[in-house]
Amino acid sequence: MANEMITLCIDSQEVTVVKGTTILDACLQVGIKIPTLCHLEDISSHGSCGICVVEVKNSKRLVRSCITSALPGMEVSTNNERIRASRKLNLELVLANHPLECLTCERNTNCELQSLAQQLGVRESRFQRTKRNLIPLDYSSSSLVRDPNKCILCNRCVEVCSQVQGVHAIDIIGRGLRSKVSTFMDKGLGSSVCTNCGQCALVCPTGAITERSHIEEVFSDIANPNLTTIVQTAPAIRVGIGEAMGMPWGALVTGQMVAGLRRLGFSKVFDTQFAADLTIMEEGHELISRIQKKGVLPMITSCSPGWIKYIEHFYPEQLDHLSTCKSPQQMFGAIAKTYYAQQAGLDPRNIRVVSIMPCTAKKFEAGRSEMDGAFEFWKEEMALSEGERFADVDYALTTRELASMFKRVGIQFASLPEEEFDSPLGMSTGAAVIFGATGGVMEAALRTAYEVLTKKSLPSIDFTDLRGMDGIKEATVDINGTALRVAVANTLGNARTLMEQIQEGTSPYAFIEVMACPGGCLGGGGQPIPTNEAIRKKRAASIYQEDRNFEVRKSHENSEIQALYKDFLIEPLGEKSHHLLHTTYTKRGQYALFDSF
Amino acid sequence: MYELFDTIIATYKGKPGALLSVLEEVQRNTEHTYLNEQALLYIAEKMQVPLSQVYSVATFYSFFNLKPQGEHTITVCRGTACHTRGSKPLLDDVMAMLGLIETEEGEDESSYTTEDMRFTVRTVACFGQCALAPVLAVDEVIYSKMTADKLATLLKQLMAKKVKA
Numbered sequence: 055m056a057n058e059m060i061t062l063c064i065d066s067q068e069v070t071v072v073k074g075t076t077i078l079d080a081c082l083q084v085g086i087k088i089p090t091l092c093h094l095e096d097i098s099s100h101g102s103c104g105i106c107v108v109e110v111k112n113s114k115r116l117v118r119s120c121i122t123s124a125l126p127g128m129e130v131s132t133n134n135e136r137i138r139a140s141r142k143l144n145l146e147l148v149l150a151n152h153p154l155e156c157l158t159c160e161r162n163t164n165c166e167l168q169s170l171a172q173q174l175g176v177r178e179s180r181f182q183r184t185k186r187n188l189i190p191l192d193y194s195s196s197s198l199v200r201d202p203n204k205c206i207l208c209n210r211c212v213e214v215c216s217q218v219q220g221v222h223a224i225d226i227i228g229r230g231l232r233s234k235v236s237t238f239m240d241k242g243l244g245s246s247v248c249t250n251c252g253q254c255a256l257v258c259p260t261g262a263i264t265e266r267s268h269i270e271e272v273f274s275d276i277a278n279p280n281l282t283t284i285v286q287t288a289p290a291i292r293v294g295i296g297e298a299m300g301m302p303w304g305a306l307v308t309g310q311m312v313a314g315l316r317r318l319g320f321s322k323v324f325d326t327q328f329a330a331d332l333t334i335m336e337e338g339h340e341l342i343s344r345i346q347k348k349g350v351l352p353m354i355t356s357c358s359p360g361w362i363k364y365i366e367h368f369y370p371e372q373l374d375h376l377s378t379c380k381s382p383q384q385m386f387g388a389i390a391k392t393y394y395a396q397q398a399g400l401d402p403r404n405i406r407v408v409s410i411m412p413c414t415a416k417k418f419e420a421g422r423s424e425m426d427g428a429f430e431f432w433k434e435e436m437a438l439s440e441g442e443r444f445a446d447v448d449y450a451l452t453t454r455e456l457a458s459m460f461k462r463v464g465i466q467f468a469s470l471p472e473e474e475f476d477s478p479l480g481m482s483t484g485a486a487v488i489f490g491a492t493g494g495v496m497e498a499a500l501r502t503a504y505e506v507l508t509k510k511s512l513p514s515i516d517f518t519d520l521r522g523m524d525g526i527k528e529a530t531v532d533i534n535g536t537a538l539r540v541a542v543a544n545t546l547g548n549a550r551t552l553m554e555q556i557q558e559g560t561s562p563y564a565f566i567e568v569m570a571c572p573g574g575c576l577g578g579g580g581q582p583i584p585t586n587e588a589i590r591k592k593r594a595a596s597i598y599q600e601d602r603n604f605e606v607r608k609s610h611e612n613s614e615i616q617a618l619y620k621d622f623l624i625e626p627l628g629e630k631s632h633h634l635l636h637t638t639y640t641k642r643g644q645y646a647l648f649d650s651f
Numbered sequence: 652m653y654e655l656f657d658t659i660i661a662t663y664k665g666k667p668g669a670l671l672s673v674l675e676e677v678q679r680n681t682e683h684t685y686l687n688e689q690a691l692l693y694i695a696e697k698m699q700v701p702l703s704q705v706y707s708v709a710t711f712y713s714f715f716n717l718k719p720q721g722e723h724t725i726t727v728c729r730g731t732a733c734h735t736r737g738s739k740p741l742l743d744d745v746m747a748m749l750g751l752i753e754t755e756e757g758e759d760e761s762s763y764t765t766e767d768m769r770f771t772v773r774t775v776a777c778f779g780q781c782a783l784a785p786v787l788a789v790d791e792v793i794y795s796k797m798t799a800d801k802l803a804t805l806l807k808q809l810m811a812k813k814v815k816a
Contacts, residue, residue: 239688
C-alpha cells in the first residue's frame, strides 16, 4: 500500500510529505530544524515544553509542531517575531526554576537546555523562581544519581523507562508546583524496579540524571604506587569514546583508546573482549550441555546487567532460563585476580580492576555481593580474613566518565598513536567485538557452538539475519541435521515479548540473546550523549568493521583463551569455571521490594 | 482488610478508570481516610499496575490522602475572591486555634493534622462560591461569609463534640 502524500507550504516553500508526518518533521524537509526540548527523537512527543511552536495560517494560536500533523494545503510559518518571542518566553519560564549552576554541572557544554538558551538568545533570567524548596538528590542507586532540581519535567525519562523498557520505575509524582519525577513513595531508584540501564540519563536534556561517578577513586588508585591498576574496556567503548572526544559518530578508535588509557597511568591495559571470548567458551558449552542433557531451554544470555535485574524483578520464576555465566566484565575480574595474579606474581589484594563500560548497570553488577569469586578462590590459600574481602571488579566507569578523565589530563585523543593491548588478557577475536551490537553474542556463540558440535568449519561465519536494529530478530541454524531456533531481542520491552512466550510455554527457541539497551551495548546508558538511532547505526557499522579486521573471528580459536584453559581452567564448565565464571540470581519480584503482606 | 480490598478490586475489574475508583473506595474504607503504603502496594499488585503509576495517580488528585486524616477536615478556600476578603488571616486563626504550625516545607505540605487525630486543616484553590467569600468547609458543609468570630464559635463547638468511639 502506497503512503498517501500531502502537500503543504512551509515558509512559502511547497513540500510534499507522507500523510501523518508532524509539522516538525515536514520542516526538516525544507531545511529547517525547529528547536525542541521535550521531544524525544524516535520515541515520543509529549508536547509539554512549548519550544517547538510554529504559526499556522487561520489558526489563532501558535501550534506545537512536534504533536501537530501536517495537513494538505496548510500554510506554516516557522520564523517571525511572534514565534521567536513565544519560544523564548517558554524557555525563560522553564529556566525560572532551573538552577543556573552550569559551570559546575556534569552536563556543562553538553546540555540541551544550555544550548537552547544560547540558540534562542536568552541573555537574562527575567522570572523569579516559583519553587521555594530544593528537593533532596536521590543517591539511593549504585548506578545513577538524580537531581530533581535540574529536572525540567520534559517527561523523556519517564517515556523511555515505560515505553521503551517497560520498567516503569519512575513517573511524574504530584502536580502543579509540586510535580517531580520520582519513584513509588519517593523511596529512590535504589529501592525500585529500576534496572540501572541508564537510558533515562541518555535522554535527559539536562543534568537531572547522571551516572554515579567513580572517577576520583580511580585517579587515586592509579596514583597509589602499591597498587596494580588493571583496566578492561568493553567492545562498545572503541566505537563510542571517539564521539565524546570530538570525533565523528561511531569512529573506530581502538588503538587511540589503548594509548589514552596507558597515558592515564593504568598498569595494564587489557580487553573485556578477552573475557567475551571466554564467555562464549563457557556459554557455548552450557548451551550444548543443555541441549544434550535436556536441560532448561530456551537458554537466555546473561551479559546485560540491566536485563538481569529486569528478569529478577519481572520474571522471577523464570531465572532457570538464564545462562549461569557471569558477564564478560565479571569473568574478566575473576580471571584477572586469580589466573593473571598467579602468572604475574601479584598479590590479588593489591590489584584494582577498573572496567570501562558503555553501561550504568555495570556499576550495580560490580557491586553484587556474589561477584567475589577471586576472594573465595584465595581465601584458604592466603588465609584471608573477612575484613579483606574484595570484589572481582573494583570500579565500573562509563564511556562518558572515561572521556571526562581524558579531558582532565589534557589528552589530545584524536592525535594519539594507535597502540596495542597488553598481553595476555588483551587478546581477543572478531567474535568478541560483536558483543557490542545486538545479536553479537548470539552470532559469536553460534560460530563456536556450530564448530564444536559438528566438528566442521562453518561455511559462512556471518549470521546476517541476527544483525541490524530490529527489536526482535530470529534465525534457524542447522546443526548436524537438527534445526536450532534462536532469537535476539534488544530493549527490555522487546525482551518482555519473548518472556511472555516462555511464561505461556510457547517459546519455539532454544537460545535467546537479550540486551537491555536499544541496539545493544553500543546504545548503552553509559555511552556518549547524544545517542540516537542514526548514531547507533554508525557505531554498529564500526563494530562489524572491527570484526572483519580480526584475522581470528571465532572465540575458541583465541590462543590466549586456549592457554587459559590448558594452564588454569582445564575445561569449560569445569570445577574452576564453576566457582569463578558462573553465578546465581536473585528472585526480586516487583512488589516484594518492601515488607510484604 | 485485604478481603475487602479484593472485593473492591473485583467490583471495578476491567472497567475504564478502575484504578481511580478502587483507590477512592479503599481510602473511604480505611481508618483515618487515607491510602497507606501497604494498601497502594496491594492494589498495584492485584491490579497489575506499575507501582510508580499508582503513586503518580494517588499524588495527582488532591482528593487522595497519603497521610492519616483527622476526624474532621477543615478546608479553607484560598482562591482570589476569598483571599481579598481575608482568607489568609482565617487560615492562620484555624491553625493557631488547633495548635498547628506551618512547617518550613510549607509549600510541600498539602494538609496538617492535629496530634490527637481530631482535625485536619487543608486549603483549596476555589470552592466556586466566590459571591459568598470568604468560605471554608467543615467536612461536607460549606460556611460562607466567614469572620474570625464565627470561626471561633464554630471551632469551639467542634472541639466540644465528643470524640467518635
